[in-house]
Amino acid sequence: MTGAIRVIRGIGWTMIWAGVLIFAFLAWQLWGTGLITSAEQNAATEEVDTYFDEVRSELDEEGGEAPDQPETVPITEDGLVDEGSIEFEGPAVLTNEPIPGTGEAFAVISFPSLGATTNTGDAALDDLVNDGLTFVVREGEDLGNLRRGPGHYAQSPVPGQWGNAAIAGHRTTYGAPFNRLDEIRAGDPIIVETAIGTHVYVVRDPRTIHEETRMIDVGDDAGWMAVDATSLWVVDPLEGAFLTLTTCHPEFSSRQRLVVVAELVSGPNARYFAEQGAA
Amino acid sequence: MLRRMWDALPGSTPVKAIEATLILVVVLVVLAFAFEYLGRMLDDGGVIG
Numbered sequence: 001m002t003g004a005i006r007v008i009r010g011i012g013w014t015m016i017w018a019g020v021l022i023f024a025f026l027a028w029q030l031w032g033t034g035l036i037t038s039a040e041q042n043a044a045t046e047e048v049d050t051y052f053d054e055v056r057s058e059l060d061e062e063g064g065e066a067p068d069q070p071e072t073v074p075i076t077e078d079g080l081v082d083e084g085s086i087e088f089e090g091p092a093v094l095t096n097e098p099i100p101g102t103g104e105a106f107a108v109i110s111f112p113s114l115g116a117t118t119n120t121g122d123a124a125l126d127d128l129v130n131d132g133l134t135f136v137v138r139e140g141e142d143l144g145n146l147r148r149g150p151g152h153y154a155q156s157p158v159p160g161q162w163g164n165a166a167i168a169g170h171r172t173t174y175g176a177p178f179n180r181l182d183e184i185r186a187g188d189p190i191i192v193e194t195a196i197g198t199h200v201y202v203v204r205d206p207r208t209i210h211e212e213t214r215m216i217d218v219g220d221d222a223g224w225m226a227v228d229a230t231s232l233w234v235v236d237p238l239e240g241a242f243l244t245l246t247t248c249h250p251e252f253s254s255r256q257r258l259v260v261v262a263e264l265v266s267g268p269n270a271r272y273f274a275e276q277g278a279a
Numbered sequence: 280m281l282r283r284m285w286d287a288l289p290g291s292t293p294v295k296a297i298e299a300t301l302i303l304v305v306v307l308v309v310l311a312f313a314f315e316y317l318g319r320m321l322d323d324g325g326v327i328g
Contacts, residue, residue, distance in 0.1 A: 013280065021310075024310075024314075025314050025317065025318075028314050028318075029314065029318045029321055029322075033318070141324070141326045143323075143324055146324035146325075146326070151324075151326075153326075166327075168324055168325045168326045168327070169324075169325055170322050170324055170325060171322050171325060172321050172322035173318055173321060173322045174322075174324075176322075178325060227327075229327065229328075230327070230328060231327055232327055232328050234327050235327055235328075246325045246326065246327050247325035248322045248323065248324075248325045252321050252322070253320070253321070254319060254320060254321065254322055254323040254325075257325060257327055258325075259327075
């Protein structure tokens with residue numbers, strides 16, 4: 001075999017192995033990691049149910065308020081929340097929720113406007129989870145937790161409480177729970193169930209909450225903003241009961257962050273916060 | 280190529296089998312770390328900061 005043939009053969013083998021490695025990398029990232037998250041989410045379904053039961057028992061023993069049943073939230077034909085028609089059914093009381101331990105499955109988040117079934121309470125929980133747009137949320141935003149599904153920023157309040165509750169999620173890998181956040185519109189509902197009840201948030205135009213000059217881009221339907229990956233102001237405390245969701249942007253890149261901001265309009269504490277805000 | 284790599288391993292056939300297994304495990308661990316590191320360029324979880 002001449003030297004030239006040997007070189008050509010070497011280049012050929014190198015390219016074949018490089019192709020195999022690139023294929024293996026993409027297969028692992030886009031498919032393999034999703035299997036891990038899917039299995040974790042399946043396991044988390046039971047875990048979060050158990051957590052809900054434990055917290056509700058503790059609240060009952062302490063003589064706290066029993067968790068409210070979710071109120072009916074009027075939805076327009078366009079799938080947006082008709083905020084003017086919301087009627088509070090429960091009393092104006094504040095139900096505090098204990099802080100979950102790190103890694104604990106403590107909430108379920110769903111996106112009705114993206115096709116998820118509206119969350120109607122415990123009985124429907126099993127049906128909701130794993131429909132592709134409903135995810136169990138764990139406490140903590142470290143990489144280990146995020147491989148298992150969306151993770152709640154430990155420094156932020158629990159959803160349903162006063163302040164800026166923040167949740168992060170993968171956009172491309174590990175099940176990509178927040179892959180379709182770029183389809184969210186201002187006015188869309190986001191539903192979070194925690195141990196004290198079901199909290200309905202409405203997506204706000206981020207320009208009404210944050211300074212527009214800090215944003216790189218805003219979604220066509222004003223449902224999200226793109227910001228630098230280091231924009232810590234996104235998760236700063238806010239006056240009101242808000243939910244902030246963060247994920248990578250653009251898709252297949254971690255260069256920036258896509259952020260959705262939503263405000264609490266219904267749930268066990270909504271009436272209390274509304275009356276406190278009006279006072 | 281695999282045949283040549285196998286022949287290049289020292290020792291008897293059982294020893295070669297152990298060596299090949301160890302090499303495979305090391306390669307897989309290195310690949311797993313490399314894939315994880317490179318994967319963060321695609322998607323690092325979406326956390327701010």
